[in-house]
Amino acid sequence: MSAAFTLSLDAMGGDAAPSIVVKGAGLAHVRYPNVRFLLHGDEAQIKPLLDAEPALKSHCTIHHTTEVVSNDDKPSQVIRSGRQTSLWKAIEAVKNGEAAGVVSAGNTGALMAMAVLIMRTLPGVHRPAICCLLPTKVGESTMLDLGANAQCDARNLVEFAVMGECFSRAMLGLARPSVGLLNIGSEDLKGTDVLREAAQILRGSHLDIEFKGFIEGDDIAAGTVDVVVTDGFTGNVALKTMEGTAKLYSSFLRTAIKSSILAQIGMVFAQSVLSQVKARTDPRRYNGALLVGLNGIVVKSHGGTDALGFSNAIGVAVDMVERDLNTAIGQDLARIKAEQAAEAPAQVGS
Amino acid sequence: MSAAFTLSLDAMGGDAAPSIVVKGAGLAHVRYPNVRFLLHGDEAQIKPLLDAEPALKSHCTIHHTTEVVSNDDKPSQVIRSGRQTSLWKAIEAVKNGEAAGVVSAGNTGALMAMAVLIMRTLPGVHRPAICCLLPTKVGESTMLDLGANAQCDARNLVEFAVMGECFSRAMLGLARPSVGLLNIGSEDLKGTDVLREAAQILRGSHLDIEFKGFIEGDDIAAGTVDVVVTDGFTGNVALKTMEGTAKLYSSFLRTAIKSSILAQIGMVFAQSVLSQVKARTDPRRYNGALLVGLNGIVVKSHGGTDALGFSNAIGVAVDMVERDLNTAIGQDLARIKAEQAAEAPAQVGS
Numbered sequence: 001m002s003a004a005f006t007l008s009l010d011a012m013g014g015d016a017a018p019s020i021v022v023k024g025a026g027l028a029h030v031r032y033p034n035v036r037f038l039l040h041g042d043e044a045q046i047k048p049l050l051d052a053e054p055a056l057k058s059h060c061t062i063h064h065t066t067e068v069v070s071n072d073d074k075p076s077q078v079i080r081s082g083r084q085t086s087l088w089k090a091i092e093a094v095k096n097g098e099a100a101g102v103v104s105a106g107n108t109g110a111l112m113a114m115a116v117l118i119m120r121t122l123p124g125v126h127r128p129a130i131c132c133l134l135p136t137k138v139g140e141s142t143m144l145d146l147g148a149n150a151q152c153d154a155r156n157l158v159e160f161a162v163m164g165e166c167f168s169r170a171m172l173g174l175a176r177p178s179v180g181l182l183n184i185g186s187e188d189l190k191g192t193d194v195l196r197e198a199a200q201i202l203r204g205s206h207l208d209i210e211f212k213g214f215i216e217g218d219d220i221a222a223g224t225v226d227v228v229v230t231d232g233f234t235g236n237v238a239l240k241t242m243e244g245t246a247k248l249y250s251s252f253l254r255t256a257i258k259s260s261i262l263a264q265i266g267m268v269f270a271q272s273v274l275s276q277v278k279a280r281t282d283p284r285r286y287n288g289a290l291l292v293g294l295n296g297i298v299v300k301s302h303g304g305t306d307a308l309g310f311s312n313a314i315g316v317a318v319d320m321v322e323r324d325l326n327t328a329i330g331q332d333l334a335r336i337k338a339e340q341a342a343e344a345p346a347q348v349g350s
Numbered sequence: 351m352s353a354a355f356t357l358s359l360d361a362m363g364g365d366a367a368p369s370i371v372v373k374g375a376g377l378a379h380v381r382y383p384n385v386r387f388l389l390h391g392d393e394a395q396i397k398p399l400l401d402a403e404p405a406l407k408s409h410c411t412i413h414h415t416t417e418v419v420s421n422d423d424k425p426s427q428v429i430r431s432g433r434q435t436s437l438w439k440a441i442e443a444v445k446n447g448e449a450a451g452v453v454s455a456g457n458t459g460a461l462m463a464m465a466v467l468i469m470r471t472l473p474g475v476h477r478p479a480i481c482c483l484l485p486t487k488v489g490e491s492t493m494l495d496l497g498a499n500a501q502c503d504a505r506n507l508v509e510f511a512v513m514g515e516c517f518s519r520a521m522l523g524l525a526r527p528s529v530g531l532l533n534i535g536s537e538d539l540k541g542t543d544v545l546r547e548a549a550q551i552l553r554g555s556h557l558d559i560e561f562k563g564f565i566e567g568d569d570i571a572a573g574t575v576d577v578v579v580t581d582g583f584t585g586n587v588a589l590k591t592m593e594g595t596a597k598l599y600s601s602f603l604r605t606a607i608k609s610s611i612l613a614q615i616g617m618v619f620a621q622s623v624l625s626q627v628k629a630r631t632d633p634r635r636y637n638g639a640l641l642v643g644l645n646g647i648v649v650k651s652h653g654g655t656d657a658l659g660f661s662n663a664i665g666v667a668v669d670m671v672e673r674d675l676n677t678a679i680g681q682d683l684a685r686i687k688a689e690q691a692a693e694a695p696a697q698v699g700s
Contacts, residue, residue, distance in 0.1 A: 137601050147534050150542055184497050184586035192500055192583065217590025221598035230587075233542065236534035237584055238591045240567025245595035248571035249631070251487050253603075256626035266619025273613045276606035281599070 004034040007317055008099035011041030012068040012086040013106025014303045014310070018042070021105065022049040024301075024310025026056045031311070032318050035059070038093050040086040042066055065089050069106055071303065075113035087111060091118045094296040101297030101317040103288075105310060108300055112148055112291055119295040122326060124333035127152070128293035129160050129232070130300065131167050133286055134242070136223030142168040142177070143220065143228040146289060147236035154197035157181065157229055161202055162332045163292045164227040165209055170323035171316070176208075177226035180215035182234060190214070198229075207336050246281050288313030290320060293329070297321055354384040357667055358449035361391030362418040362436040363456025364653045364660070368392070371455065372399040374651075374660025376406045381661070382668050385409070388443050390436040392416050415439050419456055421653065425463035437461060441468045444646040451647030451667040453638075455660060458650055462498055462641060469645040472676060474683030477502070478643035479510050479582070480650065481517050483636055484592070486573030492518040492527070493570065493578040496639060497586035504547035507531065507579055511552055512682045513642045514577040515559055520673035521666070526558075527576035530565035532584060540564070548579075557686050596631050638663030640670060642679070647671050 009025060011018040018041050025037050036059045039046050043064040050057045067085040069078050082088050087106050093099040095118050104111050112128065121128055129145035144164045149156060161179050168177035181199055183191040191214065202211040212225050220228055220238060230238070253274075257263050267274070279285070283302065287309035291298040297320045301313035359375060361368040368391050375387050386409045389396050393414040400407045417435040419428050432438050437456050443449040445468050454461050462478065471478055479495035494514045499506060511529050518527035531549055533541040541564065552561040562575050570578055570588060580588070603624075607613050617624070629635070633652065637659035641648040647670045651663035 135598070137598050150534065182587060184500060184583055184590075217587040217592075218594030218597070220591055221594035233534055234584060234587055237532060237567040237580075237588055240534075241570055241588045241591045242567075242595045244568030244571035245592045246599055247568070248485070248487050249596055249599040249627070252627045252630050253623065256623040257620070259626065260620075260622050263620040263623045266616040266621075267623070269616025270607070270610075270613040270620055271616075272610050273603065273606040273617070276609065277599070277602045280602050 003322055004036075005100040005321055006036040006038060006098065007314065007321075008038045008040065008090045008093040008102040010087045010090040010102070010104035010106055011039040011046050013104040014301065014305070016306070017105065018046050019049060020305065020307050020310050022046060022053060022056075023307035024314060025060065026053040027307055027311035028314040028318075029056045029059055031315065035318060036061070038063055038090070038099055040065060040090040040093070041068070063089055063093070069110045071107050073107055073110055075107070075109040078107075078110045079113045079117050082110070082114070088114055088118070091115050091298070094298075095119055100321040101299065103299045103301060103310075103313050103317050105301035105303050105305065105313070108147070111298065111300055115291055115294050115296070115298045119298070121293050122295055122330055122333065124330070124337050125159055125163070125293035127156050127159070128291050129163065130289050131164055131292045132289040133171060134220065134239075135280055135286065136221055138223035140172060141220065141223055141226055141228055142171070143230070143235060143239065144292065145230065145232040145235050146239050147232045148291070149232040151233070152194065152231035154194050154201060157194070157198035157231070158201045158336070159293070159333065161198075161209065161211070161227065161229045162207065162336060163329050164229055166325060166328045166332060167290060167292055168226050170325045170328065171319055172226070174226055176210050178210040178212050179227040179229060180212045180219065180225035182220070182228055182230035182238070183214035183216065185214070185216045207332060243283070250277075284309035284312060288316035290316060292325075295326070297325065353672055354386070355450040355671055356386040356388060356448065357664065357671075358388045358390065358440045358443040358452040360437045360440040360452070360454035360456055361389040361396050363454040364651065364655070366656070367455065368396050369399060370655065370657045370660050372396060372403060372406075373657035374664060375410070376403040377657055377661035378664040378668075379406045379409060381665065385668060386411070388413055388440070388449055390415060390440040390443070391418070413439055413443070419460045421457050423457060423460055425457070425459040428457075428460045429463045429467050432460070432464070438464055438468070441465050441648070444648075445469055450671040451649065453649045453651060453660075453663050453667050455651035455653050455655065455663070458497070461648065461650055465641055465644050465646070465648045469648070471643050472645055472680055472683065474680070474687050475509055475513070475643040477506050477509070478641050479513065480639050481514055481642045482639040483521060484570065484589075485630055485636065486571055488573035490522060491570065491573055491576055491578055492521070493580070493585060493589065494642065495580065495582040495585050496589050497582045498641070499582040501583070502544065502581035504544050504551060507544070507548035507581070508551045508686070509643070509683065511548075511559065511561070511577065511579045512557065512686060513679050514579055516675060516678045516682060517640060517642055518577050520675045520678065521669055522576070524576055526560050528560040528562050529577040529579060530562045530569065530575035532570070532578055532580035532588070533564035533566065535564065535566045557682060593633070600627075634659035634662060638666035640666060642675075645676070647675070
């Protein structure tokens with residue numbers, strides 16, 4: 001039975017908002033009957049949708065606002081002019097203590113910019129990162145940053161390692177998640193100065209982190225480590241490359257099945273194979289990326305997901321609130337900072 | 351019928367050398383009966399292998415040397431002390447005009463360093479890149495750089511675009527390959543200054559290049575463009591992520607098949623499905639990366655490939671020699687340089 005708290009939802013974010021948001025909350029309500037929802041958005045659109053979900057309705061409050069952030073809006077602009085938008089209001093509710101966390105399927109850049117401005121980062125965190133779970137050969141791994149910071153220094157990567165390790169413990173219940181830095185593996189050319197510096201800090205640190213050193217692109221899906229740490233550019237390219245390759249593989253599979261009558265007959269019996277593989281690689285199952293490093297729980301849902309996917313993003317927020325992720329991160333970062341200050345001031349970076 | 355010329359092979363490079371090199375040459379000989387081979391390496395090991403390939407033997411000359419570059423050797427070291435190695439001798443044969451191109455399954459970093467030192471880069475090329483073909487949903491695409499240059503400036507990326515476009519025309523016979531710059535797609539954060547500068551040069555250029563702007567990770571497998579241009583760090587991570595994801599998908603497939611008797615019965619009929627998918631994603635089929643931008647044809651085979659894979663790497667070298675890739679690249683680069691000098695000297699970079 002889940003604890004009783006409130007989550008703030010940007011009801012107007014996402015391709016099929018507010019419909020998938022309300023339906024997603026309806027599915028989440030079945031799993032987390034004690035969680036309440038604040039729905040920020042246009043009451044005229046939200047109310048009829050809520051009327052169709054009587055079980056959910058008594059657990060919801062609508063906060064009416066008509067302004068919305070679109071996917072084309074520039075983050076730099078909406079943080080100035082967007083204070084009446086459903087996204088801003090949804091984040092503000094966490095800052096004001098009305099909700100324990102926020103979920104949005106809207107504009108990622110705007111969500112990050114507003115969340116940083118309204119909530120500020122956790123003490124010791126210079127840049128928040130986008131973090132999510134991925135399917136691997138041996139289970140699930142955490143990867144970050146997935147696109148918040150196109151360029152990172154060694155200090156950022158070390159902070160990502162700490163935050164990703166805490167996320168992995170909270171989401172997957174691992175006692176001692178292993179951590180790897182994503183690099184290229186070839187002789188003299190092995191990566192950049194930033195990566196070598198980050199590895200040096202992580203190796204030297206007395207933080208209780210199981211640091212495995214450098215890993216390569218094929219280690220992500222192999223599940224070689226529990227936490228894959230990388231800059232937002234590389235992480236975003238790798239994540240989307242995984243999505244694209246999975247689609248390619250299933251398209252090859254469909255083409256091969258269509259090409260032979262015998263194969264089609266066989267696949268009638270082997271139908272479970274395709275549905276099992278589909279289930280294990282279903283992007284909805286992995287929907288819900290955490291904006292980690294903020295003074296509050298902020299979860300980004302894929303904009304194009306459906307109600308089931310959105311309910312999974314709510315599930316990530318519930319897990320993070322219940323497991324008090326930010327307290328764990330704060331403690332670890334305070335520890336690493338104190339150690340660095342005491343032992344090797346020159347290594348900390350500026 | 352292929353033209354008559356000679357290729358130089360590093361017989362000692364690769365996990366199972368010299369066996370896979372000689373057997374690979376044997377397979378290549380069937381496809382390219384007019385091509386001759388210089389085999390650089392230990393005659394005592396190579397000769398018995400050649401005796402087992404009588405058809406090939408008359409098309410081969412052994413250049414005896416006992417020194418070899420190992421995978422652990424540092425490129426910076428072997429370019430000083432490795433002048434008697436099979437790798438050095440194999441590259442030198444191209445420089446001396448004894449061979450039209452070289453193929454090695456050995457140490458990538460050493461191959462690149464030695465090739466740059468012995469052959470020098472093409473006029474107008476500041477850094478060579480590693481370039482290969484990848485399977486996509488709609489056919490095959492070219493991607494570069496796959497790991498030669500961990501950090502690149504805009505000028506490097508523009509040169510990669512020109513070289514990749516020429517490679518694509520030569521390998522795939524495309525009249526007008528489309529070119530895209532790999533980036534992350536999100537709002538304000540869209541990439542780095544280097545990428546924006548490279549895009550500006552490519553858009554402004556009167557080179558006859560079909561530049562499609564920025565693409566994202568999932569566009570690689572979708573085949574959105576014919577040529578994917580990126581720095582060596584991102585390209586290497588993306589390539590290995592694709593390999594890892596394809597393995598993950600096929601492992602999910604095998605697990606699903608094993609989990610049900612009905613599925614196993616079905617798969618007896620649908621066996622062709624698995625073998626078709628396997629064939630389309632077979633890494634041996636895509637073996638053979640070109641080190642593009644050098645004064646000579648240099649092809650790198652995967653170190654762990656088999657004879658079939660090595661013969662495909664030889665095939666890449668044959669195609670490049672026959673289609674006179676370097677003349678095409680030289681002409682395009684001279685044109686872009688002349689244009690930039692005439693039109694916008696400030697844009698050229700240093």
